[in-house]
Amino acid sequence: MLKVRVIPTLLHKSFGLVKGVNFDSRRAVGSPMQAVKVYNLRNVDELVFLDVTATTEERGPDLELIDELADECFMPLAVGGGIRSVDDVRALLGVGADKVVIGTAALRTPDVVREAAERFGSQCVVVSIDTRDDQVCTKSGRVPTGRDPVDVALAVEELGAGEILLQSIEADGVMNGYDIETVARVSAAVSIPVIASGGAGTFAHMADVLRDGGASAVAAASMFHFTERTPMEAKHYLAEQGFPVRV
Amino acid sequence: MAVQRVAIVDYGMCNLDSVRRAFEEVGARPYVTDDPGDLDAADRIVLPGVGAFPDAMHNLRARGLDEALAKQVWEKGAPFLGVCLGMQLMAAVGQEVEPTEGLGWIDASCVRFVATETDRRVPHVGWNEVTPEAGSILFDGIPPGTDFYFVHSFHVVCATAEQVLATTPYCDGFVSAVRREQAFGVQFHPEKSQRWGLHLLRNFLAA
Numbered sequence: 463m464l465k466v467r468v469i470p471t472l473l474h475k476s477f478g479l480v481k482g483v484n485f486d487s488r489r490a491v492g493s494p495m496q497a498v499k500v501y502n503l504r505n506v507d508e509l510v511f512l513d514v515t516a517t518t519e520e521r522g523p524d525l526e527l528i529d530e531l532a533d534e535c536f537m538p539l540a541v542g543g544g545i546r547s548v549d550d551v552r553a554l555l556g557v558g559a560d561k562v563v564i565g566t567a568a569l570r571t572p573d574v575v576r577e578a579a580e581r582f583g584s585q586c587v588v589v590s591i592d593t594r595d596d597q598v599c600t601k602s603g604r605v606p607t608g609r610d611p612v613d614v615a616l617a618v619e620e621l622g623a624g625e626i627l628l629q630s631i632e633a634d635g636v637m638n639g640y641d642i643e644t645v646a647r648v649s650a651a652v653s654i655p656v657i658a659s660g661g662a663g664t665f666a667h668m669a670d671v672l673r674d675g676g677a678s679a680v681a682a683a684s685m686f687h688f689t690e691r692t693p694m695e696a697k698h699y700l701a702e703q704g705f706p707v708r709v
Numbered sequence: 710m711a712v713q714r715v716a717i718v719d720y721g722m723c724n725l726d727s728v729r730r731a732f733e734e735v736g737a738r739p740y741v742t743d744d745p746g747d748l749d750a751a752d753r754i755v756l757p758g759v760g761a762f763p764d765a766m767h768n769l770r771a772r773g774l775d776e777a778l779a780k781q782v783w784e785k786g787a788p789f790l791g792v793c794l795g796m797q798l799m800a801a802v803g804q805e806v807e808p809t810e811g812l813g814w815i816d817a818s819c820v821r822f823v824a825t826e827t828d829r830r831v832p833h834v835g836w837n838e839v840t841p842e843a844g845s846i847l848f849d850g851i852p853p854g855t856d857f858y859f860v861h862s863f864h865v866v867c868a869t870a871e872q873v874l875a876t877t878p879y880c881d882g883f884v885s886a887v888r889r890e891q892a893f894g895v896q897f898h899p900e901k902s903q904r905w906g907l908h909l910l911r912n913f914l915a916a
Contacts, residue, residue, distance in 0.1 A: 464828065464879055465836040465856060505903055507836060508858075533730050538858055538901045555759070558726040560860070560901060582722075583760045583794075585832045585860040624832045624862070655830045678830060708836040708856045 467679035483635035485603035516544025532558025579622025637663025645675030716751035731900035745777030756795035762803030796894025857897035
């Protein structure tokens, strides 16, 4: 049986990892290489690495850094932040990313999603949909688009996205639980996997969004950075609750 | 045992670096090449790849790699491992985008998943069980039902059971590894499947 995945999210800004609240007031939480090595030892299901200031600073992905990180990653690695073109996608896959996470560009220049899926296959194209007040935002949550998350999800599925990383800006960093309602609406509408992100504070939050939201995977950052809880403990808990996990 | 030289075939379809790193990690000497002439120096050959079947075959043919691979594997007997798209290309025909002739080493076609009520999401992404045929060298020491990492929308359908090496339960079950003599193919990503993935690569080096 296909397992539900527990995915630590690493947010990167300039020289280190950060974690904030509501996509803002981010504080430093360590070096990316150290985090990748730890998660590799801990056998996590997958890693998501997002360069959260690339797009707002109008620069592309840091290929040199991704190359180094990918060399230590014997688990799947999804990389996002600053992807503007199919050339960026090719370059990231070339240095060892298994998937790319396209955010702002998916709304601004949707052809990037289509072309990337056609050339490299849908399976490596993840589209990040960031929501606040039931509408999709771009540029790291700064620019509201007025579009409904379900409409955007259906549109990017049609373009060839293979997976959706659905992030709630309101729930981000608050650790009070995922935005189950939006996850449920999106995952019911599409037939590609949906990764729920934003709001995990306890393992029960993960179980809730898997059961009531229909998510295929749960991502978490603050919970793993700021508490003693580990991805493996999360999976043991989920196993006890009857979810298929890899332990 | 002497250090194994593993040729990783570059035909413009990416994910080469992960595969190269994983072979380094298990003590081989991998090298990436798109030159058919470079395959002569290899003890073993790996065909990785992500992307669309027609583009991949086009690229292999354009570089003369299809013939070079057939020569190395079927005339000289080089052990071969196809990974993901690389396994799918071993099939006779691919149905992605348009029907396309594959390498034709396995009597199989490559088709898209048809979602079922319980498995309704395609691509098939994540960790899932792999149950190999008993006594397989490639899976030696790996417990049956071990989870490996998958990420794909298409899968191989074999004409006969003879070339099926392993199966995985998704959308009523599919073939997750194939074998013809010393040529193996795996649909999952051993280079991304941590401990057991690296174990499988070690088995390939010894096969």
